Amino acid sequence: MADRGGDGGRTCSFLVVAYGIQGHLNPARSLARRLAGIAGVTATLSVQVFGHRRMFPSSSGDEAEITSDGLISYLPFSDGQDDGSWPTGSDQERVRRRRATVDSLSSVVRRLAAAGRPVSCVVCTLNVPAVVDLARAHGLPLAVYWIQPATALLAYYHYFHAHGEAIASHAADPAYVAALPGLPLPLRIRDLPSFIVEEGTGGGNELSRFIHQEFRRLFEQMDEDKTAMVLVNTFEALEATALEGIRPYMDGGVFAVGASTIPLPGAGQVDGRSDLFDQDEDTGYMPWLNAQPARSVVYVSFGSLLTYSARQAEEMLLGLRRLARPYLWVVRLEGRSPEVDRLLLEEAAARREGTVVTWCDQVRVLSHPSVACFVTHCGWNSTLEAVECGVPVVAAPSWSDQPLIAHLLEEQWGVGVRAERDADGVLTGGELARCVELVVGDGETAGANVSAWKKRAHEAVAAGGPSERSLRSFVNMVQELDEFASTNMS
Incomplete structure (x- = not known):
């Protein structure tokens, strides 16, 4: 339950959790900063210790360390390894690291609550499905930040719902057209995400198989949690057909909030990019x-x-x-x-x-x-x-x-x-x-x-444009859920 704001309104606190690599960090950090730019909203970004250390080289990288850039705060979490490796080992090792992630992020949730910023909603990027367990454990609303195209979201959804067998049986034929509902254009096997195709052909390395399993688990968990919201880093004009196609399957709502990594002059945005590599x-x-x-x-x-x-x-x-x-x-x-x-x-x-x-x-x-x-x-x-x-x-x-x-x-x-x-x-x-x-x-x-x-x-990400309106609609939904939970607890 969130605190009351100084203007009598209810503040909203978001915990954004991302895998600590460049392609996940930039959209996640940008989203957190855009959320924090909305009146009455605070945001915290949490990445694994190894990613936090690269973002803040002068920091200790300790789990207890909190950093701020003046707009959002940063709290690292431990995945039980903290060396940047993917959890691609045995099932037992993956379970261990998943449990370590949930335990560490639970500490982040408790620390934010103790600081007077109890989490209103947990947002996770791909490849951190342990956040689903975290949300359940703490009774928090969940939002998945889909940092791939909406078309990929739709393709994965259909693959994991009734169309996987047909795709697998034709995976070796790159010209075969996959008949997936709602797609803007027919997709050949060669156009599908590689993790889908490799599963059908038996190809791919250990990392590919691990990521495929994590995608499957994420969709299974979203099926179980019908209230899970989905934010997509795209804009309506770019993928209107795919967004329309996926919305009937996502009961919690789908919000096109991108593209979020480029601040435009006069748009009231802040630069959310963060480089993990030194520029040459x-x-x-x-x-x-x-x-x-x-x-x-x-x-x-x-x-x-x-x-x-x-x-x-x-x-x-x-x-x-x-x-x-x-x-x-x-x-x-x-x-x-x-x-x-x-x-x-x-x-x-x-x-x-x-x-x-x-x-x-x-x-x-x-x-x-x-x-x-x-x-x-x-x-x-x-x-x-x-x-x-x-x-x-x-x-x-x-x-x-x-x-x-x-x-x-x-x-x-x-x-x-x-x-x-x-x-x-x-x-x-x-x-x-x-x-x-x-x-x-x-x-x-x-x-x-x-x-x-x-x-x-530029029209999509301009101040007051479709992406900003969509993001505000998402925040309003979370505030309503927070108000409902507050009313039931009182």
């Missing part, structure tokens, strides 16, 4: 961009998780040289092999037209007028940023929801070209060059589409 400012990539002609630079980034094999790095360089365009390429230090380092050193020594950085401010780069296109792994955050910045893409998906996002980019929104990887999963230099020339060369069509979607995205 020493390379002077922004002055370098300033010196390039308009719409000339090929920006390449495959996100925070994927690494490059020596062959993939070599093929990327071959393609970029073939294009003879200036390029900005992000290659993280983590997981980089000596062979890749050697290739990059040779490239730098050759004084070619490119710049390689270990990390950068992606929004600043995509917003720069010199950028012509974005070669992306199709992570959802990167995709939304490209749409909001009006940059056409070369889609090079690898796993998870990325094949589905590539399908949306190319076939539904018309803002990019999907690149095909070879039999070894490598994007060849020739294919990279072909796709870049296609997406940049077809400037009239791609330019018109990206401009139209950029305008819609």
Whole structure:
């Protein structure tokens, strides 16, 4: 039960729990800060100890430590390991770490209550389904923050409800069309999230199988808890059909509250992004961009998780040289092999037209007028940023929801070209060059589409726009649930 606010109204306190990796942290932190920007609302973000330490390097990272940025507070939780590893071991090990997560987060809930900010609602991103157990244990309303496309939410829902067997039986046929109700476009097997396809073919590694199991458990728990609300990091105009398709199956309500990671001037938003990697400012990539002609630079980034094999790095360089365009390429230090380092050193020594950085401010780069296109792994955050910045893409998906996002980019929104990887999963230099020339060369069509979607995205996240109204509707629902619980307890 929440405290009374100073104006006589009821305050609302949200605990947002996220997995401590870049792709989860940014949308979760942005959501928490947007919630806290609403009058009478407070928010706390909790990530695993390992993620908290990377966010606040000078902190101790102790579970008891509380940090604030002046708008939201931060309290880490322990998953029983605290080293950043995924709980992919034995069933016994997964149960142990799940119990440790619930116990640690229960301490967070109690600490917030003792500080006069009792939690009104728990929000969790994907891959932290232990939060469902936490909400049940404390009798708290639950909201799942779906940080993938609404189309992926709908696809997963149907896969786990009556359509899994049909998909599994055709998983080896990439051209087979999955007849899933409510989808905006027919989806072939090759367009479905990789965890769905790999389950049918028996492929995938231990991590993929673990994530598939966690998705299944999350949907089972949402089926049991009919009041669970779902926030989706998308906006109505972008995925109207998918949102309409999923809403009848989610009794607690579906709220399109994105895209949430880019604050727009005059929109009353605050920057919710947080980088877990140091930006490579020493390379002077922004002055370098300033010196390039308009719409000339090929920006390449495959996100925070994927690494490059020596062959993939070599093929990327071959393609970029073939294009003879200036390029900005992000290659993280983590997981980089000596062979890749050697290739990059040779490239730098050759004084070619490119710049390689270990990390950068992606929004600043995509917003720069010199950028012509974005070669992306199709992570959802990167995709939304490209749409909001009006940059056409070369889609090079690898796993998870990325094949589905590539399908949306190319076939539904018309803002990019999907690149095909070879039999070894490598994007060849020739294919990279072909796709870049296609997406940049077809400037009239791609330019018109990206401009139209950029305008819609800005309208969606503007102050008083559809996403803000949807977020406020969610808060109002939580306040009503809180008031109902308060009345019943009195």
